[in-house]
Amino acid sequence: MLDLALDLLITALVIGVALWTIRTRDDFAAIVGFVAYGLLLTLAWARLAAYDVALTEAAIGGGVTGVILLRASVRLKPVTTARTPIGVRVLVGLLCAVISAGLAAVVLLPVSPPPSLAADVRSHLASTGLGNPIAGVLMAYRALDTFLETVVVLLALFGAWSLTPDRAWGGRPGAPIPTASFGPLPLFGRLLIPIGVVIGIYIVWVGADAPGGKFQGATILAAMWILAMMAGLTEAPPIGRWRLRLLLAAGPIVFVAVGVAGIPLAGSFLAYPEALAKPLILLIEVALTLSIAATLGLLVAGPPETAPGTEL
Amino acid sequence: MTTIVTLFSAVAICAGIIFFLAGTVGLLRFPDSLTRLHALTKADNLGLGLIILGLLPLSGSFSTALKLVLIWALVQLAGATAAQLIARLARPSGRGK
Numbered sequence: 001m002l003d004l005a006l007d008l009l010i011t012a013l014v015i016g017v018a019l020w021t022i023r024t025r026d027d028f029a030a031i032v033g034f035v036a037y038g039l040l041l042t043l044a045w046a047r048l049a050a051y052d053v054a055l056t057e058a059a060i061g062g063g064v065t066g067v068i069l070l071r072a073s074v075r076l077k078p079v080t081t082a083r084t085p086i087g088v089r090v091l092v093g094l095l096c097a098v099i100s101a102g103l104a105a106v107v108l109l110p111v112s113p114p115p116s117l118a119a120d121v122r123s124h125l126a127s128t129g130l131g132n133p134i135a136g137v138l139m140a141y142r143a144l145d146t147f148l149e150t151v152v153v154l155l156a157l158f159g160a161w162s163l164t165p166d167r168a169w170g171g172r173p174g175a176p177i178p179t180a181s182f183g184p185l186p187l188f189g190r191l192l193i194p195i196g197v198v199i200g201i202y203i204v205w206v207g208a209d210a211p212g213g214k215f216q217g218a219t220i221l222a223a224m225w226i227l228a229m230m231a232g233l234t235e236a237p238p239i240g241r242w243r244l245r246l247l248l249a250a251g252p253i254v255f256v257a258v259g260v261a262g263i264p265l266a267g268s269f270l271a272y273p274e275a276l277a278k279p280l281i282l283l284i285e286v287a288l289t290l291s292i293a294a295t296l297g298l299l300v301a302g303p304p305e306t307a308p309g310t311e312l
Numbered sequence: 313m314t315t316i317v318t319l320f321s322a323v324a325i326c327a328g329i330i331f332f333l334a335g336t337v338g339l340l341r342f343p344d345s346l347t348r349l350h351a352l353t354k355a356d357n358l359g360l361g362l363i364i365l366g367l368l369p370l371s372g373s374f375s376t377a378l379k380l381v382l383i384w385a386l387v388q389l390a391g392a393t394a395a396q397l398i399a400r401l402a403r404p405s406g407r408g409k
Contacts, residue, residue, distance in 0.1 A: 184396035184400075185393065187393075188389060188390070188393035192386070192389060192390075
């Protein structure tokens with residue numbers, strides 16, 4: 001009874017905040033609404049015992065996306081939005097209704113018994129050396145999806161960098177932040193960053209056997225880097241530096257190298273030889289963690305705005 | 313013994329909820345940013361502190377209890393920093409003085 005009341009309350013809050021976020025006319029308020037929506041969604045996923053998804057939603061959906069949207073809205077000049085023509089709005093509404101109805105049909109009219117590979121995953125999980133079935137699916141059975149996801153994150157960074165004015169190409173990302181050594185934010189950074197780095201690495205490591213993993217851990221590491229940059233404790237590196245670019249590409253490169261090596265060694269692309277499955281997965285996870293953390297940090301920092309060599 | 317522990321937890325958690333309620337009312341009703349921040353940080357600090365105090369005896373293991381205390385300490389740190397930053401911007405004289 002109490003559980004049902006809690007679930008209904010969370011559902012009502014999620015829908016209420018979603019509607020408010022769509023309705024509000026102010027960019028900043030809408031973004032705050034979106035972040036609150038992400039945190040409520042995290043609670044919903046946790047109630048469904050999908051802790052991996054909940055962690056990802058909190059870190060990426062609510063956290064990093066919220067910060068990126070805030071930075072984007074600051075960069076955008078205040079725009080006077082003309083009201084969309086009524087026909088277009090009706091069309092969008094219809095499209096959304098069709099998608100919602102489709103999703104509802106899938107959830108409410110399940111085939112009996114529902115098709116599931118969960119039992120197969122569980123019975124073969126031992127061969128990957130992993131204890132968390134989610135990690136097994138992400139790194140072994142659906143490795144191609146995971147690989148493409150990491151490439152998409154990198155492409156998003158290329159998209160942000162492509163907004164760089166010509167004179168600033170190769171410079172440090174974002175508007176220059178004066179270096180600071182005292183005040184609340186630098187103090188916060190000094191206290192939190194060591195703890196955050198340990199927690200980030202822990203989340204990556206524990207992901208093999210429990211909820212966690214590279215995306216969530218890398219997001220925490222990226223957040224610590226962003227905090228250090230915002231507090232003026234460190235400067236964003238110039239985007240022309242080749243070591244930085246190597247770091248960004250390391251994850252996908254290692255992933256694709258192991259994948260190609262799988263063709264002669266294990267019979268197909270992205271297959272692991274059984275004896276080496278765990279060490280290879282670990283190698284990919286470490287490389288991906290570093291690349292994703294660097295990519296997310298630079299995505300938040302944004303495109304360079306000042307020419308290289310003219311920083312403060 | 314267990315009754316006393318349960319009673320302690322219930323009282324602490326209820327007291328914590330009262331602080332959150334009072335903080336929320338303050339956030340909605342107080343006239344300016346500084347007083348609203350004051351209300352908000354009290355909820356973060358004492359409200360969460362009391363709820364976690366009430367959860368400690370129910371946590372079942374030392375490591376879980378330690379994690380709960382760590383969460384409270386991190387929220388304290390983040391809340392205090394955010395409050396400082398917002399207060400600096402909200403001061404009529406502007407920031408940095």
